[in-house]
Amino acid sequence: MTSTTLSHAHPVHFDAYGKKLGMWIFLFTEVLLFGGLFLVYATYRFLNHDAFHTGSAQLNVVMGAINTVVLLTSSLTVAMSITALQRGDSKRAINLIMWTLLLAGTFMFNKYYEWYTKWEHGLFPGMEHYKELSPGESQFFNLYYFMTGLHAIHIIVGSILLMVVAYYIKKGTINQKRYTYLENGGLYWHLVDVIWIYLFPLFYLII
Amino acid sequence: MTAIPQTRPYVNFFDEKRGFMSWLVTEDHKRIALLYFYAVMGFFIVAFVLGLTMRLELIAPGATILDPQTYNEIFTLHGVIMIFLFIIPGIPAIFGNFALPMLIGAPDVAFPKLNLISWYLYVLGGLMALSTLLYGDGPADTGWTFYAPYSVKTGTNVTVAVLAAFVLGFSSILTGLNFIVTMHQMRAPGMTWFKMPLFPWALYATAWIQVLATPIIGITLLMIVAERTLGIGLFDPALGGDPVLYQHLFWIYSHPAVYIMALPAMGIVSETIPVFVKKSIFGYKVIVYSSLAIAFIGYFVWGHHMFTSGMSGPARVIFSVLTFLVAIPSAIKVFNWIATLYKGSIDIKPPLLYSLAFIFQFAIGGLTGLVVGALATDIHVHDTYFVVGHFHYVMFGGTGFAFFGALHYYYPKIWGRMYNLKWANIAFAIFFIGFNLVYFPMLVLGMMGMPRRYYDYLPEFTLPNLISTIGSWVLAIGLIIMIVNLIRGRKGPKASTNPWGSVTLDWTHTQSPPSLYNFDETPQVERGPYDYRNYEQYLQEHNKN
Amino acid sequence: MTDTHDTHITGYRFSILIWVDLLILTLLTIEVAQFDFQALTVIVALLIATIKSFLVGKHFMHLKFENRFLKAVVIGVGALFLAVLIVLFSDYLFY
Numbered sequence: 001m002t003s004t005t006l007s008h009a010h011p012v013h014f015d016a017y018g019k020k021l022g023m024w025i026f027l028f029t030e031v032l033l034f035g036g037l038f039l040v041y042a043t044y045r046f047l048n049h050d051a052f053h054t055g056s057a058q059l060n061v062v063m064g065a066i067n068t069v070v071l072l073t074s075s076l077t078v079a080m081s082i083t084a085l086q087r088g089d090s091k092r093a094i095n096l097i098m099w100t101l102l103l104a105g106t107f108m109f110n111k112y113y114e115w116y117t118k119w120e121h122g123l124f125p126g127m128e129h130y131k132e133l134s135p136g137e138s139q140f141f142n143l144y145y146f147m148t149g150l151h152a153i154h155i156i157v158g159s160i161l162l163m164v165v166a167y168y169i170k171k172g173t174i175n176q177k178r179y180t181y182l183e184n185g186g187l188y189w190h191l192v193d194v195i196w197i198y199l200f201p202l203f204y205l206i207i
Numbered sequence: 208m209t210a211i212p213q214t215r216p217y218v219n220f221f222d223e224k225r226g227f228m229s230w231l232v233t234e235d236h237k238r239i240a241l242l243y244f245y246a247v248m249g250f251f252i253v254a255f256v257l258g259l260t261m262r263l264e265l266i267a268p269g270a271t272i273l274d275p276q277t278y279n280e281i282f283t284l285h286g287v288i289m290i291f292l293f294i295i296p297g298i299p300a301i302f303g304n305f306a307l308p309m310l311i312g313a314p315d316v317a318f319p320k321l322n323l324i325s326w327y328l329y330v331l332g333g334l335m336a337l338s339t340l341l342y343g344d345g346p347a348d349t350g351w352t353f354y355a356p357y358s359v360k361t362g363t364n365v366t367v368a369v370l371a372a373f374v375l376g377f378s379s380i381l382t383g384l385n386f387i388v389t390m391h392q393m394r395a396p397g398m399t400w401f402k403m404p405l406f407p408w409a410l411y412a413t414a415w416i417q418v419l420a421t422p423i424i425g426i427t428l429l430m431i432v433a434e435r436t437l438g439i440g441l442f443d444p445a446l447g448g449d450p451v452l453y454q455h456l457f458w459i460y461s462h463p464a465v466y467i468m469a470l471p472a473m474g475i476v477s478e479t480i481p482v483f484v485k486k487s488i489f490g491y492k493v494i495v496y497s498s499l500a501i502a503f504i505g506y507f508v509w510g511h512h513m514f515t516s517g518m519s520g521p522a523r524v525i526f527s528v529l530t531f532l533v534a535i536p537s538a539i540k541v542f543n544w545i546a547t548l549y550k551g552s553i554d555i556k557p558p559l560l561y562s563l564a565f566i567f568q569f570a571i572g573g574l575t576g577l578v579v580g581a582l583a584t585d586i587h588v589h590d591t592y593f594v595v596g597h598f599h600y601v602m603f604g605g606t607g608f609a610f611f612g613a614l615h616y617y618y619p620k621i622w623g624r625m626y627n628l629k630w631a632n633i634a635f636a637i638f639f640i641g642f643n644l645v646y647f648p649m650l651v652l653g654m655m656g657m658p659r660r661y662y663d664y665l666p667e668f669t670l671p672n673l674i675s676t677i678g679s680w681v682l683a684i685g686l687i688i689m690i691v692n693l694i695r696g697r698k699g700p701k702a703s704t705n706p707w708g709s710v711t712l713d714w715t716h717t718q719s720p721p722s723l724y725n726f727d728e729t730p731q732v733e734r735g736p737y738d739y740r741n742y743e744q745y746l747q748e749h750n751k752n
Numbered sequence: 753m754t755d756t757h758d759t760h761i762t763g764y765r766f767s768i769l770i771w772v773d774l775l776i777l778t779l780l781t782i783e784v785a786q787f788d789f790q791a792l793t794v795i796v797a798l799l800i801a802t803i804k805s806f807l808v809g810k811h812f813m814h815l816k817f818e819n820r821f822l823k824a825v826v827i828g829v830g831a832l833f834l835a836v837l838i839v840l841f842s843d844y845l846f847y
Binding site for chain 1: 761762763767775782794798805808825826829840
């Protein structure tokens, strides 16, 4: 659904609010998708309080904090890109999306680096050291990999969405009058940010 | 919204475009509804045959035609197909897709392309589920619940089966999303929320459950996949996981899913009864609110599936109390339907018969539901045939009958022809008798203590099992007569645009079969949906013929 | 149903201000995590995260411009999740 006109020539006008409502409903499904994981997290943290503590101590808070700042900044650039397009400055809008993509790349690189150092230490599912973890600690790392991994997939999907949107802004199909698809891409991006806002303290900051 | 640009001669949606390809790329909600219809019926027949096979195995104690492993695989596949491929999508994706836009005076759903995508996802998921028959160690043998840790350890094709359920969940979510936006944005002028017919209302409540509950099972099933492929022990007690947590997550979706199955059926019943009684529905707003209440409370009763799993005492009491609460709005609806019949001029036609059977069987299903929902009695009948009987009364006796009722109701609208009413009645009678013969003995067997999910049983359970198996043949005969009659109906007499004399927009303002965008001009709604005062005069003014 | 939007524009400077708030809150959540508030630690962390989400939702996701229905549903979904969590813990708390 990336073109602004319905190819079917439906006798219906372009319904900006409807499309936004659809996007919001989709975001709810994403919230609950992660919600299921947060339920698992809450249960296992409750059952393995100390193990989660020792698990968390092995994560790099500085890396997590840097990634938080990177992602918050990428949210800012997306929000500003909408402002730019609303003011008719499509060139700046595209530029700001490019900045967002760059920040997304930075985030992914950091994430890769974090996972890689864990892998080097044998702390990856199936590896030698991983099997020696206590049951509680291994649950911590199971959830760490599963949740940040799923989040990373969402970063990739969000980046692709924003690329498509940037392409259509360049083509002029998404413009000052019809910017709903940019707004929807932005909504998705902000949601991915919001999920990280919760993931960061829950994994990196357990004292 | 404006009217369709130019008026043009009536062409029905079948003739609008011809050829196989035109169906595969269609964005017309009516064609997508039919695509769903053929796919759903195909899967239904497969699962029906699997059910017959199980009943045949259970005709006598001991192994008769199946070995235990095959039996386990068959009941799993029967459950997976019936639930994810027949009951959940059945009424919303077929009759919802077909009728919802017409009932609210819209030319199509809000996102026609998304609608087509969800059909393709449905077919993909269905084929994935069936494909588990063909390779590896055979289809999943876990039961449709995929309980951990067995689902993590068994060598059968659980991964593909679980991914199939995930894809089907996605399809279901997209349908729900589409319907919500459609109802918010595309109601005809004058159709306020409380002038919207009750089938759309039921679909609205259903759609919210689809959107808000399905993701939980999606992620849970992905965790099972991760556990099987990566060897991480999220639910495996040997690795520090908690299998009861899997059960919680599974039922957080799967109990609301029961209402995804039941609410649209209730919508069909609310829609048909006033038409054949020629009387306004009793307590319209109460039915609306009870739909929403069911959707809401239904989210918090999942634990009643787990009374014997070792849950904490307080949790069991809480879930039992909440379960009693959810029975109230369902019961209110039954009272409303019966009150609608009171002093109406009842016209016994096949769709009404199915709705009446729904009320009867759903009431049995609901009352037995209280038995299994009450903590103390559930301990006695948990995992017995009582539960099997109970949920078949709700799902098949309720939703299944409403499905076939909807099929008989919308048949003349979809194809513009009328089936043979007499044979439809005969088929209904046989189907009804067969159904009760199959499932009532199961309630008795459960009280006697026969456990579910075994291919074998003790000799003292023989007679009810024999009756049940014979009933399954009666049921099959009823189904065959019904299907033959409906297929022959395609060459039957032309139906008028409004053979049942309904006053809702789908019948009064469209042709049979409808044209591509349903309405020649956007209807202006003034009357309530079930306003049968002076309906004959109203119909004369609006009749297309 | 209108063809064009009711355009509400958030200025650049205002967005940057929100971003600064978010950074301060991030710093705060890291600082606060140094102290052990016992059971309250998680609550404090989640509270700050929720304030951050609120800022993102209201200003970046333009919820402040949306109608009451959408706002209500967003809050409703959050409440639903919280309610499910509480009901789930009726099992684990008393286990």
